[in-house]
Amino acid sequence: MTAAPLVAALLGTLGAAGAAAAEFPPIALPPGFRVELVADGLGAPRMLALDASGALLVSIPSQGRIVALPVAPRPDQLRSSVTVASGLRLPHGLAVRGRHLWVAETGRVLRFRYDPTTHSAIEPVTIVPDLPPGAHHWTRSIAFGPDGRLFVAIGSSCDICRETDRRRAAIVSYAPDGSNERLVARGLRNPVGLAFEPTTGALWTTVNERDWRDGRAPPDFLALVRDGADYGWPDCYAHEGVVAPDPEFRGVSDCRDVTLPPVAFPPHSAPLGLAFYAGTRFPAAYRGNVFVALHGSRAELRAVGYKIVRVVLGAGRRPRVEDFATAWRVGDRVWGRPVDVLAGRDGALYVSDDHGGRVLRISAVP
Template structure:
C-alpha cells in the first residue's frame, strides 16, 4: 500500500472511531438523562427513581403474580411488562405482552388471565407471568360505547368477583343517547350480566376498592370550559344506584347547583354528593390505597391520587400526587405528596396512574415524560 493510501486509511479509521465514540457518548448521555428523575418534591425521607423511560404515552398500571408491572400504552396499541422493577440499579427494558390493540387503557390480572379494556370493548387473554406471554384473546364485552370525547376505559375487579368498567361521556356536557355513558358498569368475569352501578359521572377514570370496607372509589373529571372555575373535580365513594349529577347538576361546597349553562331541567334532588371535592380541572386519574409496609405506618390505608393537571387554565391545577388521609372510611384531610411536575410554563411530566408494588414502593406512570417512576421511603 502506498504511503498516500495508508494516510487516507488512517484518516478514515480515525474518523470512524471519532464518530463511534461521539455516538456512544451521546447515547450514554441520553441514558443518563433518562435515568435522571424529574425534579419532584417529596416529604422528608422519600426519594424518586426512574424505572423506565421512552415509553411513549404510558397510562394505566397493573401488577402480575411475579411482581412485574404491566403498563398500557394507548398511542402504540401495546401492553408492556417491566420485570424486576424493585431493583433501582438500572433502567428496565419494556417487554411487549400484547400489540395491535385499539387504544388499550385499563388493565387487570386475575386467575391466570389478563383483561385489557380498549376504547370499545374488553378482551381477556391467557397470561403466563413467567414468560410474560399473553395468548388466546377472547372478546368478553364487545360493545362498549367507543371513542368520542372521553375514550378511556378503566377496569378493576371488585371483592365480589365482578369486573367494573368506567365509561366517560361522549361530550363535555350533553344528554346522552347510550345509558352506559358517564357511568360505572359491572360484569361477570366472562362479560355476562351487565349491571349499571352508578350514573351522573361525567368522566370517571381511576377505580380502587378500599381494602377495609371494600367500598369502590372513583376519580371523576367534571366539566371543562365553564366560566368561574367550576365545577370541582372529585372523588366518589361509589354507591350502587347513585346519581352524581352530570349533566344537569354539579356539587360545589357540599351542595348541588343546577348547571344553568346546560339549561337542564333537573331540580338537583336525590343526588349523591362527592366524598371529596378537588380543584377544578386538576384532572384526577389513577388512585391507590396504600397497603404496603415500606412507607412509615402513618401512610397505611391512605389513598394516593394522581392529579394529571389542567391544560389551559391559569393558574394551573394538578400536576401532582396528593395523599388523602381517611378516618372511618371518609376523607379527613388532603396533603400534597409529590409535586414539581410543573414549574411555571415548564412541564416535566403529568402523573397518570399510581400503584403499590409488591415491594411496598409507589409506582407512577407519566404520560408526558414517557416514564414509569418508583417512590420509596429511604431516610
C-alpha cells in the first residue's frame, strides 16, 4: 500500500498546539490512517504501558521519572502529564499487573502499589535487587507472560566479548516475587522490546546486533523466543537466512545449534519497542500484525530506520516486512526517533519519540 504524508491536526490548547505544530514530524502513513499529537515536552520518553483507567504510563529515564498521561475528553486533545514516580535510576521497562506497577531500573526491578484514579505509585518494593549493572547497554525491559512470570531483557556489557554473567545478552524470567530465576534465551546482544503474541502466548523480542561499521552485516532482527535457545552472539550471527561464524571474533561455537531469527532488519536500524495489533479499528489485514519501532542509525552511519514497520506473520509463510509510518528523518533532518509502540484499548497505536519528546497516536480514519 502506498504511503501518503499526513500531518496531524493539533486541536488542543491553542498556544501549546501551535508551538508543537511548527515542529511536528511529516509522518507518512498508508491511506486511511492519521497521526495526532498526544503529548509533547516530555524530554526523552521511552517505554509505554496502560493503566486500568486507560492512562498512558511513560518512562523518562533521563529524568528518573515515570509519568502518566490521563485520558483527554477527545482523542485529538493534548494530554497533561502527571508524575507517577521520581528519583529513579534510569527507569525503562514498565508493566502493570493488578494493583501494582513494575518498573525496571538498570540494576533492579521495583514494584509499586499503584492507584489508577490518582496515578500515584507508593510503597516501592525491590523485587529483583541485582540485575547486571548498566555498562554499554543500560536499558532493562520487562513483560509478564501468560504463565504469570516476569520476563526481563538484558543487553551485553560490550559490543562483542565473552560475558562472565550468563544473564547478559539474554532474557531471564522470575516468579512475581523475584525468586526462581531462569535463563530463557541467550546470545541476544541487546534485546529491547518484549511482547507476547495474543493468540499463541509466544514471546517475541527485538534485538540490536553488533556495531560493524560497514552497514552490511550483521542485521538487527525480530526473534521468536524459544526456551533454552541460543541466538549466536558473540560467536555467530544470522545473515541472509544463514547462520555464520563472526569473522572478527574468534569464538568457540561452530554455530550449528544457533537459532535463526525469522525476521531481519537492515544493520543499525535499532529495533526497539513492538506491539501486536489485536484491535478491530484497523482494517482486517492489519490484525495480528506486529508493529516494530526502528529507532534509527547513529548520525555517523548511513541513515536506516527512523520509522515504524509492520510485520505480517502467517502460519507456514515467510514473514513480510512493510513500511507503516515513515519520514521521521528526511535527508539530514531528523524529526523524531520512534522508541515504543503500544496498542491502545481504543484501537489506536501509541508511539513514543525520545528525539522529539512526544507521544503520538496513529488511528484509522472512520
